[in-house]
Amino acid sequence: MGTAGLNEYISQHFGRSPTFTIVDTESGEIEVVANNSSHMGGNGLPVDALRGKCVQVVIAGGLGPKAISAFQQLGIRVFVGATGTVRDAIDDWMNGFLTEASMDNACREHRH
Numbered sequence: 001m002g003t004a005g006l007n008e009y010i011s012q013h014f015g016r017s018p019t020f021t022i023v024d025t026e027s028g029e030i031e032v033v034a035n036n037s038s039h040m041g042g043n044g045l046p047v048d049a050l051r052g053k054c055v056q057v058v059i060a061g062g063l064g065p066k067a068i069s070a071f072q073q074l075g076i077r078v079f080v081g082a083t084g085t086v087r088d089a090i091d092d093w094m095n096g097f098l099t100e101a102s103m104d105n106a107c108r109e110h111r112h
Contacts, residue, residue: 006087012061015039015046065106
């Protein structure tokens, strides 16, 4: 998990992903953002890395209820169940194969 863009593999733990890949599905532009949150030894929350980046949708393997709530407060939709590469995850989302995140499908190990 790093800087491979569309070929990067999806982290199954959103908050512990070393980077986040932002893809503009209209222009094809790609930006890789480092996760410098407290989860990775820095400051703030993983959500903060995407704040102000005009992100409308987050695709993840899974994430906890705090992250889901934080994204909802920012008006960002979150979809879970992604696997494979970023490219695979975008295709799955565009084809309606991913589930919108909710408190019911939040990662159980993050319910603290």
